[in-house]
Amino acid sequence: MNINxxxxxxxxxxxxxxxxxxxxVWPMILGPMEERSRKIAAGLTAAAKSEKDLGEAExxxxxxxxxxxxxATQIIDQAGKRSNEMIDEAKGTASAEAQRLVAQAHEDAxxxxxxxxxxxxxxxGKLAVDGAARLLGREIDPKTHAELLDSLAAEISNx
Amino acid sequence: xxxxxxxxxxxxxxxxxTFLSNKxxxxxxxxxxxxxxxxxxxxxxAVVFGGSFYLAARTATAGVPGKFQNFVELVVxxxxxxxxxxxxxxxxxxxxxxxxIFCWVFLFxxxxxxxxxxxxxxxxxxxxxxxxxxxxxDLNVTFAMALxxxxxxxxxxxxxxxxxxxxxELTLQPFTAKNPVVKTLLVPANLLLExxxxxxxxxxxxxRLYGNLFAGEMIFLLLATLTLHGVEQLSTFxxxxxxxxxxxxxxxxxxxxxxxITLQAFIFxxxxxxxxxxxxxxx
Numbered sequence: 001m002n003i004n005x006x007x008x009x010x011x012x013x014x015x016x017x018x019x020x021x022x023x024x025v026w027p028m029i030l031g032p033m034e035e036r037s038r039k040i041a042a043g044l045t046a047a048a049k050s051e052k053d054l055g056e057a058e059x060x061x062x063x064x065x066x067x068x069x070x071x072a073t074q075i076i077d078q079a080g081k082r083s084n085e086m087i088d089e090a091k092g093t094a095s096a097e098a099q100r101l102v103a104q105a106h107e108d109a110x111x112x113x114x115x116x117x118x119x120x121x122x123x124x125g126k127l128a129v130d131g132a133a134r135l136l137g138r139e140i141d142p143k144t145h146a147e148l149l150d151s152l153a154a155e156i157s158n159x
Numbered sequence: 160x161x162x163x164x165x166x167x168x169x170x171x172x173x174x175x176x177t178f179l180s181n182k183x184x185x186x187x188x189x190x191x192x193x194x195x196x197x198x199x200x201x202x203x204x205a206v207v208f209g210g211s212f213y214l215a216a217r218t219a220t221a222g223v224p225g226k227f228q229n230f231v232e233l234v235v236x237x238x239x240x241x242x243x244x245x246x247x248x249x250x251x252x253x254x255x256x257x258x259x260i261f262c263w264v265f266l267f268x269x270x271x272x273x274x275x276x277x278x279x280x281x282x283x284x285x286x287x288x289x290x291x292x293x294x295x296x297d298l299n300v301t302f303a304m305a306l307x308x309x310x311x312x313x314x315x316x317x318x319x320x321x322x323x324x325x326x327x328e329l330t331l332q333p334f335t336a337k338n339p340v341v342k343t344l345l346v347p348a349n350l351l352l353e354x355x356x357x358x359x360x361x362x363x364x365x366x367r368l369y370g371n372l373f374a375g376e377m378i379f380l381l382l383a384t385l386t387l388h389g390v391e392q393l394s395t396f397x398x399x400x401x402x403x404x405x406x407x408x409x410x411x412x413x414x415x416x417x418x419x420i421t422l423q424a425f426i427f428x429x430x431x432x433x434x435x436x437x438x439x440x441x442x
Binding site: 003004007010020022028029039 | 235255
């Protein structure tokens with residue numbers, strides 16, 4: 001065993017190898033490793049955040065569904081109430097109309113009967129005057145005997 | 160360099176402990192000699208590590224990673240955790256350095272699990288007499304890494320504490336005094352106490368790795384000597400017994416060695432990180 005030129009050559013080889021590892025190997029392996037660990041950390045953070053967001057969204061969705069259900073119940077109630085009101089209203093209107101029609105019919109009937117009575121009276125008066133004129137044999141002037149005729153007609157209509 | 164095949168256990172082991180070098184070394188230090196096998200295999204393994212990790216890095220995405228990217232990321236994250244545990248400042252060099260050391264040393268050591276004679280036999284077929292395939296059993300290789308780390312320790316110490324701060328750390332502790340004269344007198348003692356651990360760091364780093372792997376390889380070599388005589392020993396009962404023993408013991412040792420090679424790569428890496436972290440932190 002002796003120390004010789006191999007020592008010097010080996011030192012040079014060693015130095016070149018260290019330089020090569022330092023320049024071309026180490027940073028190019030460690031860089032992607034660090035980047036990956038950063039990515040994983042970011043991914044985990046994002047996952048935790050989205051889990052939290054999901055929880056919040058679920059809570060909010062439940063809230064909205066509950067509100068919607070409440071509102072629907074309210075609307076159904078209102079609609080029921082409103083329909084009852086409308087039915088009542090319609091009933092009221094209809095009975096009022098019926099009463100009005102009945103009243104109208106009564107009125108018309110009364111008017112018609114009055115008119116018929118008037119016509120009859122006039123007819124009877126005329127017949128009475130004609131009869132009287134035939135009995136008396138002369139013309140009765142309706143103007144001069146208007147008072148008498150009227151009281152006669154009144155008597156008939158009242159009788 | 161055609162070398163005749165060894166016949167005795169002694170020759171066999173010596174043969175396996177001989178590097179493929181350009182010439183015979185003279186003395187302990189001889190900078191005209193180079194171990195071609197160590198350089199070749201360490202460069203090949205550097206290309207294996209650098210190439211495969213570069214391919215993974217080039218296609219790396221922040222999306223779903225593929226199987227190979229997953230493996231590479233596993234290693235990178237493991238190193239990154241180790242570095243962040245020991246060092247709390249920012250340093251662009253430290254983590255890639257740790258990754259390089261861990262993977263490269265692991266690959267060096269992994270060569271030890273290959274059958275001891277596989278590659279040398281192939282090389283012999285190609286006309287190469289000697290071949291040591293485990294770079295971390297070459298003290299030059301481990302010491303080169305440790306020395307580079309040592310230079311970095313000195314560099315970062317001076318960079319982070321200033322030359323004065325670094326020298327003060329070496330000379331003004333652990334013994335301190337209020338009196339300037341006593342302080343000066345304590346400098347040699349302090350220097351001795353501080354410089355020894357400082358110099359011991361690269362030496363212990365390199366020797367620990369070298370020693371463990373050398374010993375591991377030696378066990379494989381010793382087990383291999385059980386069947387040194389090839390096919391002819393199958394004619395005796397003892398030959399079959401040795402063959403079985405070699406198979407079983409090599410298997411057990413290889414399994415155990417898987418722990419050793421990983422652990423030694425890990426220790427080299429962690430100690431480097433700790434030393435460099437200490438160099439950059441103020442006391």
